[in-house]
Amino acid sequence: MSERSRWKRLAKCLHAARLPALLITHLPDVRYLCGFTGSSAALVLLAGTSQVRARLFTDGRYRDQARAEVRGATVRIVKGNTLHAAAEWLAAGSVPVCGIDASHTSLATQSQLTKALRTAKSKCRLRALISPVTSLRQxxxxxxxxxxxxxxxxxxxxxxxxxxxxxxxxxxxxxxxxxxxxxxxxxxxxxxxxxxxxxxxxxxxxxxxxxxxxxxxxxxxxxxxxxxxxxxxxxxxxxxxxxxxxxxxxxxxxxxxxxxxxxxxxxxxxxxxxxxxxxxxxxxxxxxxxxxxxxxxxxxxxxxxxxxxxxxxxxxxxxxxxxxxxxxxxxxxxxxxxxxxxxxxxxxxxxxxxxxxxxxxxxxxxxxxx
Missing domain, CATH: 3.90.230.10 (Creatinase/methionine aminopeptidase superfamily)
Structure with a gap:
C-alpha cells in the first residue's frame, strides 16, 4: 500500500464513519501516515469525501527533522503545547466533532484537549473510537x-x-x-x-x-x-x-x-x-x-x-x-x-x-x- 493509497483509504474510513476530523497522537500511527519519527507530535486530519487534509504539530526541537521527513501533511512548529495548537486549528475550521484513538489516548490527554477546545471557544466535541489507522496498518x-x-x-x-x-x-x-x-x-x-x-x-x-x-x-x-x-x-x-x-x-x-x-x-x-x-x-x-x-x-x-x-x-x-x-x-x-x-x-x-x-x-x- 503506497502512502497515497493510505490517505485515500483513510479518507473513505472517516467518511463512512461520518467523522470530519481525527486527532492522532500515537507516534507509530503518525510515522505510518506522514513519516515523522520525532518523539512529540499531534497530527490532525480533516476529511473530505475522497481526500484528507493533514497538519502536523510539533515543537522547535524537530523543526529541521519534521520538514525533512514529513510527507502528505503541512508542518507547524509551536512554542507551546501541541495539543493546544491542534485544538485552535480545529476551532478555526469550525469542526463539529473530532475522533480520538480510544486505545492510545489517556484520560489526562482527553481532559487537556477538552480544556484547550473550550479555551479556543470551539464547540467541537470529541468521539473516542478505535482509530481506523489500526486496521490500515495490519x-x-x-x-x-x-x-x-x-x-x-x-x-x-x-x-x-x-x-x-x-x-x-x-x-x-x-x-x-x-x-x-x-x-x-x-x-x-x-x-x-x-x-x-x-x-x-x-x-x-x-x-x-x-x-x-x-x-x-x-x-x-x-x-x-x-x-x-x-x-x-x-x-x-x-x-x-x-x-x-x-x-x-x-x-x-x-x-x-x-x-x-x-x-x-x-x-x-x-x-x-x-x-x-x-x-x-x-x-x-x-x-x-x-x-x-x-x-x-x-x-x-x-x-x-x-x-x-x-x-x-x-x-x-x-x-x-x-x-x-x-x-x-x-x-x-x-x-x-x-x-x-x-x-x-x-x-x-x-x-x-x-x-x-x-x-x-x-x-x-x-x-x-x-
Whole structure:
C-alpha cells in the first residue's frame, strides 16, 4: 500500500464513519501516515469525501527533522503545547466533532484537549473510537513487507553467528549484551524489545529478563529477540541445549517437550493463509499440544502482528475470529513452560499469502546441542 493509497483509504474510513476530523497522537500511527519519527507530535486530519487534509504539530526541537521527513501533511512548529495548537486549528475550521484513538489516548490527554477546545471557544466535541489507522496498518505494503523481510533476515544472521559464542558458564546478560552489540554493528536501529535470554528453570518464565545467572551444562536456553531496521521490527525465538549435562531422564524429558512444541509450531504455520481466522491458527497449535498432554502449560497466545511496533494486530489467539489477509506479517510462537524445571518456545515471523505463508525467519529451529 503506497502512502497515497493510505490517505485515500483513510479518507473513505472517516467518511463512512461520518467523522470530519481525527486527532492522532500515537507516534507509530503518525510515522505510518506522514513519516515523522520525532518523539512529540499531534497530527490532525480533516476529511473530505475522497481526500484528507493533514497538519502536523510539533515543537522547535524537530523543526529541521519534521520538514525533512514529513510527507502528505503541512508542518507547524509551536512554542507551546501541541495539543493546544491542534485544538485552535480545529476551532478555526469550525469542526463539529473530532475522533480520538480510544486505545492510545489517556484520560489526562482527553481532559487537556477538552480544556484547550473550550479555551479556543470551539464547540467541537470529541468521539473516542478505535482509530481506523489500526486496521490500515495490519496489511503491509510491498515496501513494508520487504523491510520486514530484511529485518528478519538480519535477525537470523545474528542468531546463527551467536551460536558460536554461546557456551556453558556464560551469564544470560553476557549473551544478551553480545547479541545487542553485534546487532548495532550490523546496522540495526536498535532492539525491538528487551532481549530475553533465559536458561534452565528461568526458561519456564515466558518473559524472563536476562540475569546474571550462569548457564549450566545441559540446560535449555531460550533466546527471544528482535531488531529494528528502518523503523520496522523483527521477532524470533529459538530454544537450544547448551552443552552436555544432567541425568538421562532430564535430557529425554527436555527433548520430548521440545519436539512437541516444534510439531505444534509447524502445525500452526502450515494452516496460515488468506481467509483463515486467527483463532483457527491458535487452535491448531493447542490441539497438537493437547494430544501431547502439554496444553495446560501453553500459557499465552500463539502470535501477533508486527511492523512499526513489536505487537500489532491481528492477535493470534482464541476467540479472535478476524480472518488473516494476504500482506499481514505475524508471529507463530507456541511454548510449553514447566514451573521450576524449564521452558521451550519456538517462534517464526511469517508473511501471509493467498495460498499459505512465507517464513521470514528460516534459521534452523530443530533440536540443537551447542
Amino acid at each position: 496489511i503491509k505494503s510491498e515496501a513494508e513487507q520487504q523491510t520486514l523481510a530484511r529485518a528478519a533476515a538480519l535477525g537470523c544472521d545474528l542468531y546463527n553467528d551467536l551460536l558460536t559464542f554461546i557456551e556453558p558458564g556464560l551469564r544470560e546478560i553476557d549473551i544478551a549484551a553480545e547479541l545487542e552489540c553485534r546487532a548495532r554493528k550490523a546496522g540495526a536501529d536498535g532492539m525491538s524489545f528487551e532481549t530475553i535470554v533465559a536458561a534452565g528453570p528461568r526458561s519456564s518464565m515466558p518473559h524472563a529478563r536476562a540475569s546474571a545467572a550462569p548457564i549450566r551444562p545441559g540446560e535449555l536456553l531460550t533466546l527471544d529477540f528482535g531488531i529494528m531496521l528502518d523503523g520496522y521490527c523483527s521477532d524470533m525465538t529459538r530454544t537450544v541445549q547448551v552443552g552436555q549435562g544432567g541425568t538421562l531422564g532430564r535430557q529425554r524429558h527436555q527433548r520430548e517437550v521440545f519436539e512437541a512444541v516444534l510439531v505444534a509450531q509447524q502445525a500452526a504455520v502450515e494452516i496460515v493463509r488468506d481467509g483463515v481466522s486467527a483463532e483457527t491458527v491458535d487452535a491448531a497449535a493447542r490441539k497438537t499440544l493437547k494430544q501431547a498432554g502439554m496444553a495446560k502449560w501453553f500459557t499465552h497466545s500463539t502470535g501477533h502482528g508486527l511492523g512499526l511496533e513489536i505487537h500489532e494486530g491481528p492477535r493470534i489467539a482464541a476467540k479472535q475470529d478476524e480472518p488473516l489477509r494476504a500482506g499481514m506479517v505475524i508471529t507463530i510462537e507456541p511454548g510449553v513452560y514447566l514451573p521450576g524445571q524449564f521452558g521451550v518456545r519456538i517462534e517464526d515471523t511469517v508473511r501471509v499469502t493467498e495460498t499459505g505463508c512465507e517464513i521470514l525467519t528460516p534459521a534452523y529451529k530443530g533440536w540443537l546441542e551447542l
